[in-house]
Amino acid sequence: MKVFTNYLTGLVALIISLSGMAQSTTAVTESDKIQPSTQQKDPVPATNQWWQLFQDPLLDSLIQVGIANNLEIKSVMNRLEESRTRIKLAESYRVPSVRFDPYASTQNLAPNRPLALQVQDQQVKRFIMNTFQLPIDVSYEVDIWQRYRKQIQVNQILSQATEAERQAVQLTVTTEIARSYLLLQTTDTEKRVLEQGLRLRDSTLQVVKARYKAGLTTEMDVQRAQTEVATIQIQLQSIQRTRSELELSLAVLTGAEPTQLNVPEKTLAETLPVVPAASASELPLHRPDLIQSAYMTTIAEEQVRINKAALRPRLNLIGSAGLTSRKVDMLLSSNSATYMVGGSIVIPIYEGNRNRNNVVLAQQQVQTATSTYQQRVLTAKKEVETALVNLQILTQQNVSQQQALESALKTRSYSRELYVKGLTTFLDVVDSERTALDLQRQAVNLHGQQALYTVALIKALGGSW
Numbered sequence: 001m002k003v004f005t006n007y008l009t010g011l012v013a014l015i016i017s018l019s020g021m022a023q024s025t026t027a028v029t030e031s032d033k034i035q036p037s038t039q040q041k042d043p044v045p046a047t048n049q050w051w052q053l054f055q056d057p058l059l060d061s062l063i064q065v066g067i068a069n070n071l072e073i074k075s076v077m078n079r080l081e082e083s084r085t086r087i088k089l090a091e092s093y094r095v096p097s098v099r100f101d102p103y104a105s106t107q108n109l110a111p112n113r114p115l116a117l118q119v120q121d122q123q124v125k126r127f128i129m130n131t132f133q134l135p136i137d138v139s140y141e142v143d144i145w146q147r148y149r150k151q152i153q154v155n156q157i158l159s160q161a162t163e164a165e166r167q168a169v170q171l172t173v174t175t176e177i178a179r180s181y182l183l184l185q186t187t188d189t190e191k192r193v194l195e196q197g198l199r200l201r202d203s204t205l206q207v208v209k210a211r212y213k214a215g216l217t218t219e220m221d222v223q224r225a226q227t228e229v230a231t232i233q234i235q236l237q238s239i240q241r242t243r244s245e246l247e248l249s250l251a252v253l254t255g256a257e258p259t260q261l262n263v264p265e266k267t268l269a270e271t272l273p274v275v276p277a278a279s280a281s282e283l284p285l286h287r288p289d290l291i292q293s294a295y296m297t298t299i300a301e302e303q304v305r306i307n308k309a310a311l312r313p314r315l316n317l318i319g320s321a322g323l324t325s326r327k328v329d330m331l332l333s334s335n336s337a338t339y340m341v342g343g344s345i346v347i348p349i350y351e352g353n354r355n356r357n358n359v360v361l362a363q364q365q366v367q368t369a370t371s372t373y374q375q376r377v378l379t380a381k382k383e384v385e386t387a388l389v390n391l392q393i394l395t396q397q398n399v400s401q402q403q404a405l406e407s408a409l410k411t412r413s414y415s416r417e418l419y420v421k422g423l424t425t426f427l428d429v430v431d432s433e434r435t436a437l438d439l440q441r442q443a444v445n446l447h448g449q450q451a452l453y454t455v456a457l458i459k460a461l462g463g464s465w
């Protein structure tokens with residue numbers, strides 16, 4: 001057993017030396033971590049809670065529920081956990097593989113078996129051979145060309161890219177919740193305008209009926225007034241249908257059952273938040289989708305180096321120590337101890353140009369990833385400019401809209417007074433009321449568009465600035 005103990009001690013020393021070689025050759029420090037090849041070198045910024053700019057507790061609550069329950073966010077969170085597990089799998093190749101492989105067999109050798117040396121005129125006897133083994137095997141591939149080290153780094157960058165994807169999905173979900181919520185408020189505001197218009201039309205209908213009874217107008221005016229009332233009732237029903245659809249969309253975004261979410265009616269705030277305009281050159285630092293694309297470009301570049309390493313020789317070290325015997329009762333004897341230490345070099349010579357084509361393929365993927373990143377940057381700049389231009393024009397439109405609305409309201413008031421005095425026709429009243437109501441609804445929709453483009457600008461800026 002003393003000999004066996006020495007063998008095991010030597011095997012442990014071999015494992016320690018190989019492990020030390022693994023750590024010195026493939027250890028990844030913070031300074032070794034690869035940064036994206038583009039200008040993005042900062043860590044992924046935490047998504048800002050931009051929705052608090054609206055100072056709406058209900059919106060805050062909906063978004064928090066959406067972040068916690070949205071199925072798309074949960075899906076990307078699962079992918080993030082997968083990427084972290086891949087890092088651990090890649091790191092497992094840095095250390096030697098140690099296996100315990102017990103073995104037992106019996107073999108009956110026939111008398112007519114082939115022999116290494118032929119014996120003439122001598123009968124070969126049947127022979128039974130038993131083998132019992134308790135080996136500990138060790139194997140390790142020396143990472144000469146840092147192939148495993150680069151693979152670990154690639155998986156680390158992939159995890160960072162997945163984190164950026166998570167933030168991009170979260171930004172999309174939160175902005176969609178805000179967009180649906182603001183559309184809901186716009187719808188509620190428009191509904192209130194229509195309800196005010198309905199009350200005004202009912203009042204006008206009563207005036208027309210009174211004049212008809214007094215013989216001051218015809219039944220045609222009564223029918224027109226009733227038509228106007230019915231028209232607004234139809235529009236209110238359409239508004240209610242739109243509101244129901246928006247509530248269903250919010251339910252899906254927040255991960256709730258479609259019939260379980262009921263959002264109370266609330267009109268759109270008169271004052272909207274002002275979003276600071278960021279420079280276009282800063283977009284790659286803030287937008288998580290651009291950060292993800294930059295990381296994917298870096299991964300493609302590192303994959304070229306990994307594929308090039310496959311063209312070079314590989315050095316494998318192997319070792320084994322244990323016990324082997326022909327009988328079970330002799331297995332623990334010192335004469336049963338055995339060991340083996342060796343190594344091999346694998347040199348690729350010809351594999352149908354597979355490795356070289358893998359390098360070419362990886363280089364093409366770098367070009368694809370670079371073009372994708374550049375296209376996304378251009379799209380991001382366009383989205384920012386589109387939102388800014390629309391907000392600027394909508395501000396000007398709102399000023400003109402308010403001026404037109406003030407004139408229309410005055411005209412509506414004058415026409416009613418003149419009609420009551422019998423100085424104008426009911427058609428003038430109908431026309432002025434329709435014009436005023438249309439301008440009121442247009443004003444609400446313009447204000448709603450301002451709110452939506454504010455959210456669009458926030459999304460285009462990456463949710464932080």
